[in-house]
Amino acid sequence: MKMVSITKTIFLLQIWILVNVSPYQLVHCKFSPLELPYRTFGPDSTAFDAKGDGPYTGVGDGRVLKYQGPNIGFTEFAITSPNRIKARCDGTNDPLSQRTCGRPFGLGFYFKTGDLYITDAYYGLLVVRPSGGQATQLVTGFDGKPFGFLDALDIDQEKGIVYFVDSAAIFKTRLLFALSGDTTGRLYKYDIRTKKVTLLLNGLSGPAGVALSKDKSYLLITELIGRRIRRFWLKGAKANSSDVFINVDGNPDNIKMTASGDFWVAIVSINKQLIPPISSIGQRINQFGEVVETRDFTDLFKSPTGITEVHEYKGKLYIGSLVQNFVGLSFLT
Template sequence: MAIIRNSKTIAVLPVFILYISFSSTLVSAVSFKKLPLPAPGPESYAFDSACHGPYTGIADGRIVKYRGPKTGFVDYGFTAPNRSKQFCDGTNNTDLAPICGRPLGLGFYLPKKELYIADASYGLMVIGPNGGAATQLATGAEGVPFRLPDGLEVDQLTGFVYFTDASAVYNLSQVNQLVSNHDATGRLLRYDPKTKQVTVLLEGLSGPSGVAASKDSSYLIVVESVSSRIQKYWLKGPKANTAEVLLNLTGSPDKIKRTARGDFWVAVTVQTPTHALKGVRINEAGTILETLTFSPKYDTSLIVEVNEYKGALYLGSLYPNFVGVYRP
């Protein structure tokens, strides 16, 4: 999800860079390339157990997989059960999400090669190891239907799927109203594949757009886009089942992704006379370790994810018809 303010869409992005110090670093320090997509809007990224990818959901409802520079992206799956390729392929119209689907958050459960999806219209879904049509797992929790499923994380230790519903009131085409009304009906949720039950962990959140689990499964980090803050939710220990504000940010944060080191990248769009598109790397205490600025070289008006994978940062946004990749 991206927060839209002043007719501009705001988001966050994923970033990886060799760091010499913890000071702010400009994107000019790394190389940049574009991986062309068949439709705009790479919101989030995932990589499979064979290190293939990235996989990403795009605006026309497809999940696509990168097969290398010669082949590019190929179709992997889709979320809308009656999706028409002729009608949907290539669209960037959010009003068509109920017809075509709109995958937002993605995450593999690597042991079973299952790709879980938070789809803005169809809820929590999963695609099996061979791709194809997604299976719908949940459309609501505790009697409240999902309106805008957004961020998603699969805990590789437990198999639990953590995801956010950005609002209990507004859907994808109503994000402007969500922001202007300071909606605080969002929820943090957990899906247990064994029991097939969804549990509400936190409610009353302001546009929760991203979630990440710690390496030891002891806590979650949750991003609230509307209130521009990050919360820490404890899963284990004396603080289990409680939350605390970890960090307040300038700008509009979106997705959050854990690195192999165990720290986290948050994508942040900061309104200036134009837009400053940033990746902010934080640790478990909420300390900012590094800040990267990707604009103006990353030529879009928002950023929604910064995903660090094997020496590269994969940048997500709702508008470009390419995946932005930065390398040291």
């Protein structure tokens, strides 16, 4: 009996340690969807303007939509393709149609002017004025060669620099480059004042997200194929060099900095032994590369692609995907 009692005590102690001294906390959270218009899919990422309005999101039929509150919902704000035909494109989420209709992924407002900067997989880096409408192409390639597949962006509000990633130089769909083992991804910067594009880093393995640190000393770039987050130094003794910030158990997509300086990253994992085989989690990582919180969205995003972004804004998490007809809304408390 004494041995049983000791064993039980040790077991309870182990449970207490797992719950209270775990390196990160697994949270199952309250959730509600922000529905997109009928037959509209794929809200990959989100952004908010200087007034806090939004979220804005780019969807699979080539439009950028703006959320106008629960009574109105999402309305059309901008389009990226100069060749877009409304009757053909509205409601599609077909990668072949996106060559004509456009496919906006990364979004970011430059607060000084109110302009929205957009990376489109097929139409390059664009900008649209605060009133919305047809976006203007800024850059479609580098050094005489067209971009392959532009994805995420982030903006240095003080310097007026747009950082963005080209996920792969040879493939035009995420599925293809995710399966390829490709290492042709690149990190660029665009100077809003001079309109100059500079290559910062190449040889990336499926870069899918980029986020500027709070002190602006480095960028974090997710490598979806490489299953890691890379750090590119902008300042200090290591400037213009990179290192591995953290290895990830899964395929990381978009990454967003929080107001406190931590980072949320969307991670999708495939395990054929599980039902469903696709798991979708959001992990909050601190400035030391430590996972401090994990939130499981698997049951809420039952799709073959999982989630693409977890964006914290004013006490809420906004979750993106490539196939769902809603932006996920989760509450931090």
